[in-house]
Amino acid sequence: MEETAIIQFHHVNYTFEEEQSPFMCDLNFQIKQGEWVSVVGESGSGKSTLCQLIAGTKPADTSQDGGIWINGKQRTEMETEREHAIGMVMQDPDAQIIQSLVEDELAFGPENLRVERNEILNRIESALSEVGLSEYRLHSTNELSGGQKQRIAIASVLTMNPNILILDDAIASLDRPAIEQFRETLLKLKRQGLTIINASTRLDPLDQEHGDRLIVLEQGRIIANGPTPSVMISFKEKLIRFGCIPDNLAENTQVISEQMKADDRLPLLEIKNLTYQYPVKGKQDLHQKPLLNGINYQLYAGELVALVGANGSGKTTLGKLIAGLLPAPQDSIWLHGQEKSTYSTHEFARKIGYVFQNPEHQFIADTLLEECVFGLKIAQGYKPWQLTPASILAEGERVLAEFGLLAYKHKHPFVLSKGEQRLLSVASAILLQPELILLDEPTAGLDYASMTRLMEWCTDYKKQGHSILMITHDLEYINSWLTHTWKIENYVS
Secondary structure (H helix, E strand, C coil): CCCCEEEEEEEEEECCCCCCCCCEEEEEEEEECCCEEEEECCCCCCHHHHHHHHHCCCCCCCCCCCEEEECCEEHHHCCHHHHHHEEEECCCHHHCCCCCEHHHHHHHHHHHCCCCHHHHHHHHHHHHHHCCCHHHCCCEHHHCCHHHHHHHHHHHHHCCCCCEEEEECCCCCCCHHHHHHHHHHHHHHHHCCCEEEEEECCCCHHHHHHCCEEEEEECCEEEEEEEHHHHHHHCHHHHHHHCCCCCCCCCCCCCCCCCCCCCCCCCCEEEEEEEECCCECCECCCCCCCCEEEEEEEECCCCEEEEECCCCCCHHHHHHHHHCCCCCCCCCEEECCEEHHHCCHHHHHHHEEEECCCHHHHCCCCCHHHHHHHHHHHHCCCCCCCCCCHHHHHHHHHHHHHCCCHHHCCCCHHHCCHHHHHHHHHHHHHCCCCCEEEEECCCCCCCHHHHHHHHHHHHHHHHCCCEEEEECCCHHHHHHHCCEEEECCCCCC
C-alpha cells in the first residue's frame, strides 16, 4: 500500500444479512490524505453502505472479503479507540443524536476521547459557530427541527477533530443559508488538510468545483473513479440517467412568492390566525415567543404548493397541525368551509394524508407491498392480521411500479435507501386518494431522476382535482411543477 493513502480498499465485498450474494462487489480504491472525494450513484447503488464500510459501522464478518486499511492499519488490526480518526455524518440525524441537550451532544464525543474540559468547551463554541447555531447551545435536541438536528449532528462530529470526514447526504435537509455556510466550513477544513468523502445522490456544485476525485457507483460496483472533470465528461449520460446531475431542468416563470390572489371558489383548506407554541412540561409558557404566529392561508383544490422557510421556522409543525397530528387551536383549521373539530378523526384522516420527513418512522409492515397497501387495507375494513385481498395487493403493485419499486416488493422497507424509502411512503399515501397530501421534505436525498418521477406524479394527482402541500428546501429544482409557493418566516427569537 502507498504511504500517502489514508484509506485503501482491496478486493472488498459486502453481503447484507440473510442475502446469499454480495451487494458490494470487488471494491478497489484508495484515498490520499487531504483529498476531497465525491461518491455518487442512483438511489440504492450502495453509497451509504460504502460510507459505513469506511467508517467501520458495518461489521467485518464472513460476508466481507479482502481488506480495508485506514491510516496504514488493516481494519481487523485497529483498536476501537482509534476509530475517532473518522467522523461520519449520517442521513438521519435522529439515528445519530443521543443526548437531550445540544451542549451535551457536542461534548459526548470528545469526553469519551478524554479531551481536557476547557478544550471541549472551546470545541463546542467553535463547532456551533461553524453551523450557525451558537444560540442553541442550551436547547433541547428534541425541540429542534430536522434541519437543525442535521446541523447539530455535523457539529458533534466536528468537536471530535477527525482527520477523515464522511458525509452521507448530510446537507439534504438543510436550508440554503445553512448549506452555503457549511460549504464554507468544508473549504476551510480542506485547506487544513482534512480528508473529505461526500456521498450524495446529486453531485453538489461544490463537489464539481473543489472535488479532487469522483467515484460513481452502480448496483454495488464502482464503475468510475478518477478526476472529477474527466469522470463528468466521460460518464455524463450515465450521470444524467442515474439522476446525479440534472438534465435541462426547466424554469417556471409562473412561480410567485406569495399566495395567488382572489379566488371565487370555496377553499379546500383555510387557516385562520393560527398561533402555536409547544408546551413546556405539559403547560404553555406565557413568556415564550410562539413558533407560529398569526398564520393565515387558503389552499384550493387542484393546487401544488411548496411550503418553504428556514430550518426551525415551523414548517413541519404547521404541517402536523394541518394534518391533525398536533392539537390546533379552536377555529384555526377549516376544511371545505367546516371547522376541523366538526369532522370525526376517521373522516379527517381520510381527507388529509401526511408523509413524514423521516419515512421510516411510519413503516410498520415487513415487506414493501404490505407496507404500501396497509392504509388501504385498514380503510376497507380489514384487520392488520387478516390476509390482504388480491385486489388490494394488485393496487399496491400498480403504484409500486409507478415509482420504480416493484422489483423490491418482497423486501423489507428498511433495506431500501433513504430516497427509495421516501418514494415508498408517498406511494403508500396515494393509495388512499386523500383530497390533500402533505409531503414533508419528500425530495431530500432523491436523485434528479427520482425527483422528476415524483413531481410528475404530483402533477398528475393535481390534475385529478387533488391538492399537494410540499415542505421543501429544493425549490430551485421543483419550481417548474408548482402552482405557487408559500413562505413562512421564523418567529423564534
